[in-house]
Amino acid sequence: MMPLVFTLLCLCVLKMGGFSASVTQATVQSELQCHDWGVWSEGSVQVYDGEVAYLYCPLFSHPTLYSYNQTQNSRLSLLWYRHTHTQELEQPINLKLHKLHKDREYLWIQPASVLDAGLYTCMLRNISSCVKIGVKLEVVQKDGECDPRAKPHLNLTIPFQSERTLTCPDLNTLTLPNSTHSVSWYQSCRTTLFRSDRELKGDGLVIYRMLEPYTGLYTCVVSYQMNGRTLNFTRSINVTAVVPDVGPKVPIILNPASDQIFTVTLGSTVNLSCRVYLPHLYEEKQNIWWTVDNKTVEQLADPRFRSPEATLFSYDYGDEIKERILYVMDFSSDDLQREFNCSARNSRGFNTSRAVLRTEPYVPTLELGCGLGVTLALMLMMFVIYHVFWLELLLLYRSWFGSDERYTDDKQYDVYISYARNSEEEEFVLSTLRRVLEAEFGYSVCIFDRDSLPGGTITDDTLRFVGQSRRLVVVVSPCSAVRGTQALLELQAGLTSMLHGGSLKVVLIQFKPVRRKSWVKELRQARLALTLICWKGEKSAPLSSRFWKQLQLELPMRRDTQHTLTKLPDITQHTPDTHTKNTHQAEEKLIDPYSTSAL
Template sequence: MQTTNVFLLFFIFPISLEGCCEENHKKKTTGLQQNIHQHYRAVEGEMFMMPCLKSVSQVVWSRTGEQNERLSFDCGSKFLAEAKHSGNYTCLTWSLLSSGSKLSLHLQVVEKNSLGCQSEESSVILVMFRGGVVDCPGINCSDNTDVIWYKDNKYVSEQPRESWEKNGQLHLEQVKEKDTGQYFCDRKIIEQGVKWIFRRAVHVTAIPYVKPSTPKIHYPTDNTREEVELGQSHTLECVVHFPFELKVVAVVQWYVHYGGNMENMTRLHMKEQRMENLTRAEFKVTGRVVVTPQHLNHRYTCIASNSVGKTNVTIQLKRKMKVILPSLCGPIVSLLLVAGLGIILHIRWLEVQLIYRSHFQHGKHNGDEKEFDVFLSYVGSPPSAEVEGVFTMSPKEACSSSMDLLNSEEGKATQRPEVQLPHVLEDQWGYRLCLLERDVLPGGAYTNDVVLAIQRSQMLICLLSADYLSNNNAVFVLESGVQALLQNSSLKLLLIWTSRASSLIQPDPPLPTLVQRALKVLPSMDWTSGKTAGVSSNFWRSLRKAMPNHRVAGVSHAGPLDCLTKTSVTEFSEFV
């Protein structure tokens, strides 16, 4: 009885490896060790799938023996068969170990040209919603037409679709899109008493029905010209889109017309012809040929043809213009760029100097070296006697009249920048201020007095207005300050515009060129006066940051701002 069971297992296993393993699993109660060895054959260059066990979900085949390379494959894994894959493989699972059985497989990979007969193609195209037939490659090489078909690692006969097997062919009643994939057919052969399972692969592509049409040449277009260098090799390329056909007959070929004669064509030797799938209904063929034109008299034609018809385009060659001394282009461009930057820098060198000296470079401001902290330059109408009297009062008198001053016409006059700035800078912040009309002795030369006052000051502040830019003496102060800034980096220069509209008015006489260029780049602020100054102190905060760091220690000036009541101090407190 035991011998009969072994014989049955050996007989059933070649038909289905899954069935063998299942039968072996059923006989685990016998307690006897069973060694089952099977032989599989594959074709080099074709896809091969390692068999699976029907009763076991995960199986790993490991190659045994003295091979240099250790190989392991999961069941159902597909790979391109190579000669190095030949060898013995062992399958070990818990079900086999518990039954004391061992399952082994011998894989032999043979060359395709050694099959001894013409083998069918290993791919097929089927039209959807029609019947389809898939042939098992090499079925005509044997009288045995008993074939088992798989789609991936599942029996086709067990899948929920209308199909049947006849004479080694797989018949599909109606092709569907999901039928696209890799199929395998197993047939049995016996050689020298050894039973083999010959597994072949067929790739099936299901395509929608496409009405047959002629191919379309996408490149080149007809009557185009390609640039070439005479005497140098040149590659002509023809890109054609073909519709899918059951029997693909796609041909792309180049021809040359000598002397432009369209009837005198010679076929050229193709360098390569590459095919690439675009969609399921269309594929692309690229044909290339290498030519070496000696003159421009010839024309070249690409002809694409299939079972429906042919299409052609003709191109002509033209001479490619050689670039003279291309290696000099880079240095020339660089030289021109550097020269252009140099010219711009030379033209704007004054502005660059002023920006650098006024924004990025200041010397050490030592109060002991300069007599004044700030030289304030402005042009304004002189204050009335009543207003002067207010600021020459005693502190007690100034305190008693401060509220009347703010609400009077004289109070409004004190809001002028030439009045407010000196009192804030000198009386509130304690800076040593230089005013020409107050601190320079009369009777001297104006130009010398201005230059000397700038040299004795750490900073020059100019209150710019339309009247200031039209006053020759005031413009001279600004010009002297710019020249001193260019010569001495320790001087700070600040412009305060009392009205930006002043910058748009062309003064008479015109400003010196140095002053015009300096006004564009020197640090500047916009004057904020009146109640706006009391509400927003941004102007005064910015001014405080721009002032020199040095202050006279212990300076305490009694002025109108020192004795304002809490009610009236809101008009002035924000700029302190």
């Protein structure tokens, strides 16, 4: 009995110790921090729905990191996890599923469906270390046998007139050796009858002579049997034609050319362009760089100098023109003494060219701009001033540079006023026009009815008065210049004197609007050569109005004229009795036949 109890106790102790050890191991593993390398974007896989897909663990992509054999020897475990949009945490992959298969560093999905899309994580770990990296799987729907917009799995360049055999990528990886499979080829997603320069041979497509029409996207669809199921996968190859490898193939520097001069501005950022023609060389990197005083930009270590990598300028069947820019910030006069060289090299040769710099002639742009702006502003201001105050400016000019006609002729009167003999026009002429011209402007005014003596002949006196006047002011109204009137005689005398080279100038004052058809023939013929000034009633009454300024501009100049541009009293309401009280009362009583007192 005792040996049995002892044995049971030993078993219990062993089990308790084993349980404790397992708990300790799990605790250590749970506290272990796993180094995450993120997502391997270059290794993302895109597969069509219903086709075979395989994921490669990128941890084995570089020999210095890990190898699968080292992993096995160091007892590292390779585990696969999956993370989808509907899951918050990574879930371990169940390899017991019939469609999933792990082969060394590969994870196979045979076949893949839309539900299999997501982020797959491969993890290497043991009890003391852990590292993981993610690979993205994208499952897309396939429209027909192939998709012309599919991302190519392989880019292939073939020289013109050369021979090349196209082999479907991953064919040996996805199919078992000596397995039964079939390969279908398409060009630009079209079934092509390959003959002449192209031929289907075995699983590959042979191009005997590469031509321009043979470029484009080639698609191969592989079908094979595995475990009683038919599986397939699709791969795409982008084929481009390049020039054959003949000739010297030495880089040619196009810019800077031998006779080219770069114009630079001191104190600014200068961009120097190095443009090089690079002949096609199969799988060979060709270098372009700038040197400053025989030192590269990296060797200078000067922040003022910067030269990004060369960019592709043009591409022609493999031959490229690339451009590399040298930026020189805050260009100084000392930089003009430096030597800037553009260089290019490949396995066939080396070429270099020096950039010749010259400072741009200084153009005082700011000064010229300011001067031009001020000049335009002054011109605009002068135009506005002239447009608004042109009458005042002309009157001012006449007062400074004009000549007094009294000293150059022997005429007696400055102004002769011609008007229709009716009460309204007579009121305007005698009470307003005559008064302002004589009292305010100092002109000597001749009015036939006032200045002619009784007993004389009207025609002779009219011609004499008009001939002795420097200006003939004709008041135009519907009643003026009627056939057989005194006003028409005065107008004809003035026009005759003006048209025959006389010094008399005729000025028209439109007292009331008159239709042009109502004008007499003499007035219509001479209208274009005469100045017409419009009287606008109360608006023209002030001496500062446009009417008086225009009229004074047409009349002879008087240097001793003194008057203030103030508003006249309400002269339209004056009666002849009011005017008889001015300084000319006695004269008007004797010679004005229309005066009430004279009658």
